Amino acid sequence: MAGAPHGGAEAFFERLVLAQHRAGMDVLAVIRRDAGRAARLTEAGLPPTQLRFGGPLDWLTAPRLRRELKTFRPRVVVAWMSRAAGFARAASGRNPPWAMTGRLGGAYPLRHYSACDLLAANTQGLCDWITAQGWPADRVRRVPNFAADLLGTPPATLPFAPGAIPLLAMGRLHPNKDFATLLRAMALLPGQVHLALAGDGPERIMLETLAGELGLGRRVAFLGWRQDVGALLAASRMLVVPSRIEPLGNVVLEGFSASRPVVATLADGPREVIRPEENGMLVPIGDAPALAAAITTLLDQPERAEALAAAGRAAFLAEHAEAAGLAAWARFLEEAARRHGSLA
CATH class of the missing domain: 3.40.50.2000 (Glycogen Phosphorylase B;)
Structure with a gap:
């Protein structure tokens, strides 16, 4: 390799x-x-x-x-x-x-x-x-x-104030991952919703600048590369995968494993493993309002989010354990x- x-x-x-x-x-x-x-x-x-x-x-x-x-x-x-x-x-x-x-x-x-x-x-x-x-x-x-079985991992400590609602995104900071659209979606969400972004790459400076321009301030934490994926998922309300190009998306499987609801785009990989409204939610690529709306739906309907997470966990056990x-x-x-x- x-x-x-x-x-x-x-x-x-x-x-x-x-x-x-x-x-x-x-x-x-x-x-x-x-x-x-x-x-x-x-x-x-x-x-x-x-x-x-x-x-x-x-x-x-x-x-x-x-x-x-x-x-x-x-x-x-x-x-x-x-x-x-x-x-x-x-x-x-x-x-x-x-x-x-x-x-x-x-x-x-x-x-x-x-x-x-x-x-x-x-x-x-x-x-x-x-x-x-x-x-x-x-x-x-x-x-x-x-993916590794991440269920039950003790949560990491995220750099957010008490009362924050933490979302998680992970991956290389590269145009294919389209974290810029996720930041624009964050600007449409209430102020108590925060984002932990784990990863690094050539777009880091651009994304940090964009977060500032959008007025997100401390609502976005750039964590760099992390190995404690299970702990980050355990500390987060949901996993968001905004990619433009994603042949599979190992992070989707990790979200399933940790029994976290997953919101992803209609990229090739997520579209293959996520059954919409059954074990996750899919939104159009590059559509910040649609991404924000899907996140809002799951935040407003915790029972629905829990059901999606349970179905994702079942899919993980069946084929991706x-x-x-x-x-x-x-x-x-x-x-x-x-x-x-x-x-x-």
């Missing part, structure tokens, strides 16, 4: 390999050099191999990765997103003894995955997109993400190994 220090796909990589390790699977985690990620994996008993995973002039990562793979002798290699797929292909060469697979969490260029026997995509919509690009339908499988997710990944890996002929 050669991704960024923070992000939903990167966080799920950590969650998956550690869950597989706890379940007794022999796992080698290979990551781009990152002290924080390496420390978390090591502390949990899975010290990773760290490589550079650099740009076109990085001539060292592929041979080093090849040595690691030959020593470990895997049955299946999973390339986590595009950069990792390119290096895994270079390291494996032609006719490797292991099955090659790729995991996609978005509409990535498929040329990077040309050496893969099988692809895993985390939503049906993404599977459909992959086959629409010409990839054979029998070589892609939907393998849903899973760790046991279900590990079983789906085990089936995918076994199929990939069989396809490659590495199972008897």
Whole structure:
């Protein structure tokens, strides 16, 4: 996995390999050099191999990765997103003894995955997109993400005055996440409604400036990147996901897990996992008044909010809990190994 220090796909990589390790699977985690990620994996008993995973002039990562793979002798290699797929292909060469697979969490260029026997995509919509690009339908499988079980986590302390009604939003501060629309929605809500925004990224200064221009003041707390997702959810009245582009939205699954009502936009991922008015609420993308109206509805109707949260929790247990997710990944890996002929 050669991704960024923070992000939903990167966080799920950590969650998956550690869950597989706890379940007794022999796992080698290979990551781009990152002290924080390496420390978390090591502390949990899975010290990773760290490589550079650099740009076109990085001539060292592929041979080093090849040595690691030959020593470990895997049955299946999973390339986590595009950069990792390119290096895994270079390291494996032609006719490797292991099955090659790729995991996609978005509409990535498929040329990077040309050496893969099988692809895993985390939503049906993404599977459909992959086959629409010409990839054979029998070589892609939907393998849903899973979230940690966050129910019962003690709440975090949020920097709001007593009596505040806290909302939570989480993610990279990037245009795709469209937190600007959420801030504009906040300006339409009563003054006792506050927002905790957990994340960081290139839009932080712009968003802080916008919050000031909207007169939100201390009603918005920029928390930076946080690892205590369960505690933040426990301290919040609801989770809001205002994304313009969201292939899945791991935060939606985390909201379900923590039994918190979720208000999200009609982006691809939330639209696939949220059943409107049953286990969450969906609003048009980029529509601040509609977002504010949905939030107001759930604040004004706590019994309705509680029912949505309970249905979200049930959906989490049925498909997105760790046991279900590990079983789906085990089936995918076994199929990939069989396809490659590495199972008897």
